[in-house]
Amino acid sequence: MTTFVLAGGCFWCLDAVYRTLEGVQDVVSGYVGGSDPHPTYEQVCTGTTGHAEAVAVTFDESVLPAQVVLDVFFTLHDPRQLNRQGADVGTQYRSAMFPADDEQRALFAQAIERAADMWDGGIVTTIEPLGRFHRAEEYHQDFFAKNPGQGYCLAVALPKVNKVRKAYSRYILAS
Numbered sequence: 001m002t003t004f005v006l007a008g009g010c011f012w013c014l015d016a017v018y019r020t021l022e023g024v025q026d027v028v029s030g031y032v033g034g035s036d037p038h039p040t041y042e043q044v045c046t047g048t049t050g051h052a053e054a055v056a057v058t059f060d061e062s063v064l065p066a067q068v069v070l071d072v073f074f075t076l077h078d079p080r081q082l083n084r085q086g087a088d089v090g091t092q093y094r095s096a097m098f099p100a101d102d103e104q105r106a107l108f109a110q111a112i113e114r115a116a117d118m119w120d121g122g123i124v125t126t127i128e129p130l131g132r133f134h135r136a137e138e139y140h141q142d143f144f145a146k147n148p149g150q151g152y153c154l155a156v157a158l159p160k161v162n163k164v165r166k167a168y169s170r171y172i173l174a175s
Contacts, residue, residue, distance in 0.1 A: 001025060002061050004069055005032055005098040005133055007052035008077035008125075009085025013157045014055040016144035017076045017164045021171050023064030028056045029136040029143070032098050033128050041137055047090035054098065056133055064171055070111035073097075075167055076160045079115055079125040086156065095125040098133075 008014055011029040018027045031039045034051030044051045059069055077085055079095045097112075099105040108127050116123050139146075144157050165172050 001058050002066060003056050003058040003100065004066070004073075004104065005054055005056050005100070005130060006073050007032065007054035007094060007096040007098070008073060008079070009053070009093045009095075010088050010152075010156070011053040011055050011136065011140065012143040012152065013076060013085075013160045014057075014073075015140075015142060016153070016157045016161050017072065018055060018057045018069075019142065019145070020161060020165060020173055021059070021064055021069075021072070021168070022173055023060045023062075023171070024057060025060060026056075026058040027142075028058075028133075029140045030054055030056060031134045031136060033096060033131060037132075039134055041140065044092050045090075047092055049092075051092060051134070052094050052096050053092055053136075054096070054133070066107055067111070068168065068171060070107065071114065072164055072168055074111065074115035074118060074125075076164055078119070079112075079123045080119055080121045082124045095123075097125060097127050098130040099127060100130055 015027050031051035032054045034049040036049040039051050083091045083094050097108040
């Protein structure tokens with residue numbers, strides 16, 4: 001199993017998308033990249049802790065190639081937006097990748113290069129030290145499935161899920 005820690009806006013969207021893919025064993029929403037040793041959602045939302053909302057995606061590379069996991073990341077969010085995704089604004093919504101080792105750092109750098117071919121304009125996604133990943137509060141875990149009628153889920157997360165389903169249909173879980 002391989003785990004990637006990725007931040008691309010609100011973690012609810014990343015969580016919702018990655019849970020639809022074959023080979024994904026686990027998705028954990030959390031906070032990474034900041035200084036507070038025990039961040040809470042309320043603290044991270046202030047933008048003062050340095051943390052990003054992120055997901056830790058654990059997957060089986062024999063089913064879902066690492067390159068696909070990373071290309072999905074660059075499909076589901078706009079990596080040209082600095083410290084924001086749509087109406088979500090602040091450093092906590094930055095586009096960032098947090099490698100566990102040098103091999104992941106190299107894979108992440110290659111993914112950024114591929115993303116530059118997908119998107120017009122400069123990619124602002126950063127590669128940052130992993131440090132400690134903090135699991136978010138339980139109500140954030142699998143938020144989309146637990147709250148399918150919630151406004152944000154319908155307006156923001158669902159279109160991202162549908163975009164990835166269309167672009168990566170080969171890797172979508174059977175219903």
